[in-house]
Amino acid sequence: MGPILLALVLAVLAWLLVVGDLVRRHRPAWHWYLTGYPAAAWRVVFTWRRVALLNDLAVSRLPARTLVGHLLVKGDPVRPVAPRISFPRATRLGLSVVVRLHAGQTPATYMQAADALVHAWKVHAVRVTSPERGLVLLTATATDPLLRPGLASAPAELLSALIGALETGGAWVMNLRLVPHWLIAGATRSGKSTLLARVITQLAPQPVAMVGIDCKGGMELGLFAARLSALATSRREAVAVLTALVVDMQDRMSACRTAGVRSIWELPDKLRPVPVVVLVDEIAELFLSDGTRQSKAEAEQCSTLLLRLAQLGAALGLHLVVAGQRVGSDLGPGVTALRAQLGGRICHRVNDPGTAEMTLGDLNKDAVAVAQAITAQERGVAVCTGPDGGWSRARSHLTPTDEAVATARKHSGMTPDLPAIERALVALDGDGK
Structure with missing residues (x-):
């Protein structure tokens, strides 16, 4: 019976390994709940006190100074006490722990210790937030959810585009009704053009007008000319075009x-003008000048017109989606003023720290550091802002160019006419001749 029992045990172990590998690849959430979470929860509970001591999260109840006779003695307090934590709660992508702060502590101390927690708990990342006064929420992500993001879903809404998936597993949505203007930064082959194609694909079936500005000769947006007004x-x-807008x-x-209303959305349907989404690819081409008087005048005009649209267009159904490889104050003061009006921010991998700082620096310094850590292999990964003012890592759904072009042609019949812009372009051609 001994050899037979041993063979049976080995067969069961082999079967468990095979099944476990299949579950890990095809049902990662199940694999996490069954094997990953128990081990991670054990590490959190049994390493918490030591991690707290090594990272100055523990606080002693004894004073740092005391009186011995007639002498005042100062020193390091002894017997520090680690903050109390809740039992780790399993989530679909990791676990979360609630920490009760000691008196005088702030969440900033825990943010500095986030890397230490990552190594101690053997997880991909730890996010530190403060849901209420006196508490800190540590959210650990077991693996990078953006390596193989699933197809997210979101309800269809006017002027809303499903871009991809957030690192939390939720849908990444660009809702122009909530955040009317967006700035997208990204180096070559970072996923910026794919994201623009995704936006056009999502807006193509909707009753909206899209206007493209592509000063690279129309190489990018010209592919979707069938759906552009x-x-x-x-x-x-x-x-x-901008003057006509x-x-x-x-x-x-x-x-x-x-009509006595404050936005076009309060107008009756028959009087409401069509919403217009202006897509600008490579914003730097609008602001750079070769030094000639005409070039400087055109750059200043573009700056002024874009700024006016950004400042006044939200309530009037005029929206900007501005993209570029590099966004910096060296392009002129108009870029900084325009950035302040573009509430939505998306930063892919960039070639210089200044662009990441320009895109996200005025919102959150931590987001800048995360954006700069995106590697060349992580195409489509970006740091994006949400309507609540927070930020998150996300990955856009891959939309092949031929699929995006086919979608634009399929819905070409829905392209609204914008007579004012057409007349402006015809007049421009006449002047050129």
């Missing part, structure tokens, strides 16, 4: 004022 392929054309914006203001 207008496309500017040079800065001269961009000035004409500003005039249209003023007409929308007049319509709202006449």
Whole structure:
């Protein structure tokens, strides 16, 4: 019976290993709940006190100074006490722990200890937040959820585009009704153009007008010309298009004022103008100048017109999605002013720290550090802001170019006419001749 029993045990172990590997690959959540979470919870409970001591999270109840006779003795307090924690609660992607702060502690101390917690608990990342006064929530992610993100889903809404998946497992949505203007930064082959294609694919079936500005000769946005109401392929054309949009914006203001409302969304359906989404690829091409008077004038015009659209367009159904490889104050003061109006931010891998700082620095310094850590192998991964003002890592769903082009052509019949822009471009061609 001995050899037979041994063979049976080995067969069961082999079967468990095979099944475990299949579960890990095809049902990672199940694998985490069955094997990963118990081990991680054990590490959290049994390493917490030591980690707290080594990272100055523990506090002694004894004073750091005392009186011995007539002498005042100072020193390090003894018998420090680690903060109390809740039992680790399992989540779909990791676990969470609630910590009750000692008097005088702040969440900043725990943010500094996040890397130590990652190594002690053997997890991918630890996020530190403070849900209420006196408490800190430590959210540990077992593995990088963006390595193989699932297809997220979200309800279809007007001016809303499902971009991809957040690191929390939720849907990454660009809702232009909630956040009307967006800035997208990313180096070559970082996923920026794929994200723009995804936005166009999501907006194509909706009753909205899309206007493209691609000063690289239309190489990127020209692929989707069938669904664009207008496309500017040079800065001269961009000035004409933006000028026409500003005039249209003023007409929308007049319509709202006449109707006694504060936005086009309060107008009756038959009077409401079509929403317009302006897609700008490579913003630097609009601001750079070769030193000539005409070039400087065009750059200043683009800066002023974009800023006016960003400041006044949200309530009037005019939205900006501005993308570029590099965004910096060296492009001119207009870029900094425009950035302040673009509430939505997306930062892919960038080539210089200044672009990451320009994109996310005025919102959260931690987000800048995370964006700079994105590697060249993580195409489509970005740091994005949410409507609540927070930030998260996310990955856009891969939308092949041929699929995006086919979608644009399929819905070309829904492309609204924008006569003012068409007249401006025709007049520009006439002047050129």
